[in-house]
Structure formats: structure tokens, C-alpha cells
Amino acid sequence: MTFVRLAEVARVHGEGATAVHALKGVSLAVDEGELVAVMGPSGSGKSTLLNLAGALDRPSSGTVYIGEQDLAAVRDLAALRRRRVGYVFQDLNLITSLTAVENVMLPRELDGVRPGPARKEAMAVLSEIGAQDVADRFPEELSGGQRQRVAIARALVGERRLLLADEPTGALDTPTGDEIMRLLRARCDAGAAVLLVTHEPRYAAWADRVVFLRDGMISDTTDTSLVSAR
Numbered sequence: 172m173t174f175v176r177l178a179e180v181a182r183v184h185g186e187g188a189t190a191v192h193a194l195k196g197v198s199l200a201v202d203e204g205e206l207v208a209v210m211g212p213s214g215s216g217k218s219t220l221l222n223l224a225g226a227l228d229r230p231s232s233g234t235v236y237i238g239e240q241d242l243a244a245v246r247d248l249a250a251l252r253r254r255r256v257g258y259v260f261q262d263l264n265l266i267t268s269l270t271a272v273e274n275v276m277l278p279r280e281l282d283g284v285r286p287g288p289a290r291k292e293a294m295a296v297l298s299e300i301g302a303q304d305v306a307d308r309f310p311e312e313l314s315g316g317q318r319q320r321v322a323i324a325r326a327l328v329g330e331r332r333l334l335l336a337d338e339p340t341g342a343l344d345t346p347t348g349d350e351i352m353r354l355l356r357a358r359c360d361a362g363a364a365v366l367l368v369t370h371e372p373r374y375a376a377w378a379d380r381v382v383f384l385r386d387g388m389i390s391d392t393t394d395t396s397l398v399s400a401r
């Protein structure tokens with residue numbers, strides 16, 4: 172099953188003389204069980220691509236499908252995102268006044284799940300990724316790696332099986348980054364789909380495919396099994 176599909180997608184930021192053509196006709200599909208890494212220089216359109224795949228943004232032309240749904244036909248993108256898409260932002264966006272478990276519960280509560288069941292679901296995901304011990308701590312009381320886990324738990328909670336991560340290993344040391352990749356890989360192997368932006372070949376090696384972006388276009392796609400031994 173295809174979880175997200177971009178068909179000839181272009182995105183222009185701004186207009187007139189200052190318009191930036193961030194993506195210029197990109198086609199890409201991510202299937203169930205697949206981990207796809209996106210690499211490319213700064214400004215090549217990686218975050219723009221992820222925002223479109225995650226229904227945070229709409230294309231200027233072309234079509235984005237999340238599951239079977241054409242984004243153009245969806246009025247409430249926020250509700251679609253909460254239900255279908257988990258997003259790990261570059262700066263994490265944890266809410267500082269909420270504890271770890273409350274951060275993870277939030278998307279479920281916004282979707283109408285009552286606090287009791289929402290907490291149960293959140294604790295289950297935190298345990299799955301080995302962060303149950305920090306559930307009652309606030310973000311500022313956590314290490315970088317722990318914060319990253321909480322952000323990933325928040326992206327995974329509920330039935331969402333499409334996970335988008337923009338350099339989730341950015342500020343982490345290598346063992347923690349490897350651990351995060353193991354988590355993402357395990358989640359994929361259990362039937363999720365992951366689209367991951369990374370600068371590090373080390374982490375891209377965990378992917379099934381690496382898509383290289385350059386100037387808003389896909390310049391290459393590599394099947395990682397052909398170039399590396401995981």
C-alpha cells in the first residue's frame with residue numbers, strides 16, 4: 172500500500188520577482204514498510220518536500236496523495252495530519268509547560284480521545300521506545316536524546332503510520348542517533364512508512380532508498396542495498 176505519493180509536485184514560495192521555486196516537479200511514492208531518506212544540499216527543497224508529504228503545506232501544482240486522499244480535496248488538513256501523519260520537526264516543538272507524557276498525549280486529546288485512554292496510549296509508545304522513565308519530566312529536564320525520543324513518541328502515537336522526520340538525528344551523538352534510526356527502522360518493519368531528511372550517509376544507510384534532491388528536483392535515487400551492507 173502506498174502511504175504518500177507526490178505526482179509532479181511543484182512549490183513556489185512567494186511571487187513575482189522574489190518567487191523561489193523550491194520544488195520543480197517531483198514525483199515520489201513511499202509505501203508501507205519503506206524507509207526513504209532524502210539527502211541534498213541546504214536549500215535544495217528537502218523541508219519543502221517533507222511539509223508537502225505531511226500535509227503541512229499545499230503544492231503550487233501537481234498532486235499530493237496521503238493514502239488514497241488527494242490533498243486538494245481535503246478541507247481540514249490539521250485533522251488529516253493528526254490522524255494520519257506523525258511529524259518530527261527539526262527543532263522538536265515540544266511544549267515546555269507539558270510533561271513528556273502530556274506532550275505525547277496531546278495529538279490524541281486534540282482528536283477527541285479522553286485523557287485516561289490517551290495517557291495509556293502515550294505510555295505504551297514511550298515504553299516501546301524506552302522513554303517510560305522520563306514520562307513525568309518536563310522537556311527542559313531531559314537530555315537531547317530523551318527529548319528526541321519524546322518527539323518521536325508523539326509522532327507515533329495513535330494509528331498514524333506515516334512518519335516524517337526532518338533531520339531527527341541532527342544534534343545527537345552517534346550512539347543516540349543510531350538508536351533513533353533503529354527505532355524508525357523497527358517501526359517501518361512493523362508496517363509504518365518513514366520519510367527521513369538527513370545529511371549523514373551513516374543514517375541514510377538505514378533506508379531502503381535514498382532520494383537526492385538538487386535545486387528542487389530529484390537528481391538521483393539509490394537502492395541502498397546495492398551500495399552498502401547494513
Ligand code: ADP
Nearest residue numbers: 184185191193212213214215216217218219220
Ligand atoms: P532544505 O530543507 O533542503 O534546506 P527548503 O525546502 O527549506 O530546503 O528550501 C528550499 C528553498 O525554498 C530555499 O531557497 C528556501 O530559501 C526557500 N524557502 C523555503 N521556505 C520558504 C518560505 N516559506 N518562503 C520563501 N522561501 C522559502
Ligand code: MG
Nearest residue numbers: 217218219337
Ligand atoms: Mg531543511
